[in-house]
Amino acid sequence: MAASPAERIPERYSRRTVEVRDAHAELLADFRAGMLEPPRSLPPKYFYDARGSALFDAICDTPEYYPTRLEASLLERNAEAIIAAAGASTLVELGSGTSRKTEYLLAPLERAAGERAHYVANDVCAEILDEAGARLVERFPQLSIRALAGDYIAALEALTDDEAESGHGEARLFTFLGSSLGNFEDAEAIALLQTIRRTMGPDDHLLLGLDRVKPVDVLEAAYDDAAGVTAAFNLNLLSVLNRELGADFDERGFVHRAPFNHQASRIEMHLVAQAPQQVRVDAFDTTLELTAGEVIRTEISRKFDATMIDRLLAGSGLLRDREWLAGDGWYSLLMLRPDSEA
């Protein structure tokens, strides 16, 4: 008796949650450390609930947000060379989001590796992983996909601990795209690169996308688009806090600002209180008193120059194999490998 299609075609997409820590406890700790007193700040990972992930996706389609398009065109033009240089059959992506740009790499990966082609996608948002997975199994008939829902560190730990998720001993290409490394101060960024490097085998590579310094008007427009998508993305953080912490932030009391900090070479995303406000936070059984003009810093997005990149690599034990630059040096894709001496 012939097997039914469902029996013949193994499930090519599966997902598991890898969050090792308690995400809620982490939010409590970050809120306690950053929000109870001025100067107030939170790490950007709390932006990405389902609505925040959809808004980020919409940011990438705004005419002002150049990084996605520059990186996509670099990937499109060099995908074949990237996959050949990595000699990999498994692609491991940290912060995969919709995986739209990744399709440029998956096409040559599948051509080269056939049914061995494997994609490990990681994102904090489970919904976006499932959506991307459904699309990719349709588009790539030979590819198998493993989704790891959780933060970067949890995903890297899962890759280390679980043989089944380690790529079956084949060479892997790790990707960390979109200049997401720019969310981290130097020490944290180096620590994250070191963690990636420790997860990599001697034949693995890391493709790192980094946004570069460029004229300030271009930078600031990219983080304050005319349609207000970035503003909505920033303000959405307040509804995440309201939901998760039983707070009562009023979005209408805040405005979005995104100045370029020249000294630190980074865009800073701010929510600025328009008037004095009292914000109740049940999870802390407290009321925050914000003054008019007070800033909550919600994200940093660093813009790298050659010196900053050299410092990152030197500290992380990664060597540069190749670099692809977009346009006027506005964006770089770096192909890195572990330094066996480091």
Ligand code: AVJ
């Ligand atoms: C996803 C962190 C790379 O910093 O450019 C876009 C996030 N924030 N617009 C960035 C973001 C506001 C983005 N990263």
